[in-house]
Structure formats: C-alpha cells, structure tokens
Amino acid sequence: MERTSTGVANEKVLMWTFIGSECMLFGSLIATFLAYRDRSLVGPFEEELLNIPFITVTTFVLLMSSLMMVLALSAVQRGDRRGSGLFLLLTAVLGLIFLGGQVFEFSHFAHEGLGLGRNLFSGTFYLTTGFHGAHVAIGVIWLLTLWTLALRGRLGPEKSVKVEVAGLYWHFVDVVWIVLFTVIYLMSGAAAV
Numbered sequence: 001m002e003r004t005s006t007g008v009a010n011e012k013v014l015m016w017t018f019i020g021s022e023c024m025l026f027g028s029l030i031a032t033f034l035a036y037r038d039r040s041l042v043g044p045f046e047e048e049l050l051n052i053p054f055i056t057v058t059t060f061v062l063l064m065s066s067l068m069m070v071l072a073l074s075a076v077q078r079g080d081r082r083g084s085g086l087f088l089l090l091t092a093v094l095g096l097i098f099l100g101g102q103v104f105e106f107s108h109f110a111h112e113g114l115g116l117g118r119n120l121f122s123g124t125f126y127l128t129t130g131f132h133g134a135h136v137a138i139g140v141i142w143l144l145t146l147w148t149l150a151l152r153g154r155l156g157p158e159k160s161v162k163v164e165v166a167g168l169y170w171h172f173v174d175v176v177w178i179v180l181f182t183v184i185y186l187m188s189g190a191a192a193v
Helices: 010-036 052-078 081-111 120-151 157-192
Strands: none
Touching (some): 010 120, 010 157, 052 081, 052 120, 052 157, 081 120, 081 157, 120 157
C-alpha cells in the first residue's frame, strides 16, 4: 500500500467520503417517501400493488451478492485468479438478477396504472427505488470491469484495494436496499394489515 498521512489508502478515504454524501442523498429520499406515505388521493395504492414475497426473493439475491463480493475480495487477496473472476462475475450476475426484478416490478406497476406521476406514492417510490437501481447498475458495470481485469491476470493481491473499494460501494448499496425494503415494502405491508 502507498504510504498516506491517514494510514488508509486514498481510494478508501475517497469512497468513504462518497458513501457519506450518498447517505445524505438516500436519507433525503427516504424522508420524502415517509413524509408522503399514505397521502395519495388517487389510486392505485401501494398496498394494492406491492408484491412482498417477490421483492423478498430479489432482496435475498442482492444480499447473497454481498457474500460473493466478500469471497471475491478474499480470492484476490490470496492471488486466486480463477476464484477472483468467478466471484466477481457471480456478484455482477446477482446484481443483474436484482435489476431484472426491479424492471419487472416497474413494468407491472405501469401496467396496473401506477405511472411516475400518478400519485404521491408513485413519484416517491420510483424516485427512491430508481436511484437505488441506478447505483446497482453502476456497481454491476464496475464489477464487470474488475472481472475483465481478473480474467486478464491484472488483478493480483497488490491490486486488492481496487476490489476492496468496489466492495465498500457494493455493501453500501446492499445496506441502502435493506433500509428501502423495510421502509417501502415491510412498513407499507404492515400498514395494509
């Protein structure tokens, strides 16, 4: 590792700073969602459309991608080229499956008449989950880039900080989804009961 004044790689410090700013962004989006929750005057309403079992499965898929990310970092640190590539690819594939679930859900909502500007729920729902989906998509592109480096043998233990920084980002995206899943799906589902 390059010697720094903090004793932490500059890339990690930068990522932690970025994550801090993203916490404020997602905090604002979540606060807005909660402020407008149950205030829609026209339907369809969230309790009519939210498919909690389906989203629970996609949530599990995203959380398993975090495990694959940990295994990818471990493989890179050990110099296991094959394992590095495999676990980076699996992380990306699980992220893509999650995104596919989100696209399916969005298209189902649109088919049921819940477009972006239909009511307060739809506006805040699409904005909040859409921003998260964009973050997942960026993470998948990043992971596929690292996977390509691993395949070419350019991602050895000396470059493990690249994977560690990507892992920080990926775990952040997963933690944000846990909060969104709880606030949007579980709390809305509990309110419907």
